[in-house]
Amino acid sequence: MNSAIFIGAIVCLLATLVFYAGCPNQQWFKKKPLSFNTALLIALTLLVLSTVIFSSTFSLPAAIYTVITLCMLLLGTIPFFTRYAVPLKSVRSRGTGLTRDESYSTFKPHWWLKTIGATLISFPFALFTSGLISQFFLSNTPLDVKSQFLMWLIVPFWLTPLSLIFFAKKPWPPLVMLSLITLIEFAVLQVQG
Incomplete structure (x- = not known):
């Protein structure tokens, strides 16, 4: 290696x-x-x-x-x-290994909002990001190589924001930031096109 x-x-x-x-x-x-x-x-x-x-x-x-x-x-x-420091004896007999702080009782995770919002916003983000990469970095690349690369590049750009949103406590700030970045990318693509 x-x-x-x-x-x-x-x-x-x-x-x-x-x-x-x-x-x-x-x-x-x-x-x-x-x-x-x-x-x-x-x-x-x-x-x-x-x-x-x-x-x-x-x-x-x-x-x-x-x-x-x-x-x-x-x-x-x-x-x-850190969850598997000791071998598990039985999955059914053990409780959860997650530790929760005092805000757990009042915290609302907003799973549905995070999942649906990030899925819907991150797909155009992935398309526009791959479009920008195509215009600015892959202009001299042969079409068949470029199309394959961009096709596979959409998946990580789509799933990365979708997974990162679950690190946030509140869903609105990352969704708004992702929406703004997506709109800026769209505007840049329209100006370049």
């Missing part, structure tokens, strides 16, 4: 760990070690570094796709890293 691939994967894992540690719904620490904005800034910096490391081995579009896919995989599994 190429050392750049290994180092890029480690940096991506570190970025995901930092992001999860700063999330308001994280379950590892009783008190968050980082504020959300600080964790987000550090994680984004590490993700850019990981993309640069991967691009020394892959092409830039492949490096971006690798980082996004790795983040999706890691964000789905990282919350469970």
Whole structure:
């Protein structure tokens, strides 16, 4: 295995760990070690570094796709890293291993709003983002390669916001931000087209 691939994967894992540690719904620490904005800034910096490391081995579009896919995989599994420290004896006899703070009794998760809102808004976001990548980064790429790459790139761009919205306590701020980004992308595509 190429050392750049290994180092890029480690940096991506570190970025995901930092992001999860700063999330308001994280379950590892009783008190968050980082504020959300600080964790987000550090994680984004590490993700850019990981993309640069991967691009020394892959092409830039492949490096971006690798980082996004790795983040999706890691964000789905990282919350469970500390849950299996000891082997489970029986699933039926054990209660939940999740710890809940005092806000649990008054907290309303808004699962339906988060799921439906993020699904509906993140699909156009994925389409417009892949369109922008096509216009700005893949203009000299052969059509058959570009179309395949963009087709597969839509899935991570669609599912990443859909999974990230569940880290937020309130659904409205991320949905509004995603909607604004989607509208800006649409406007840029209309000006460029």
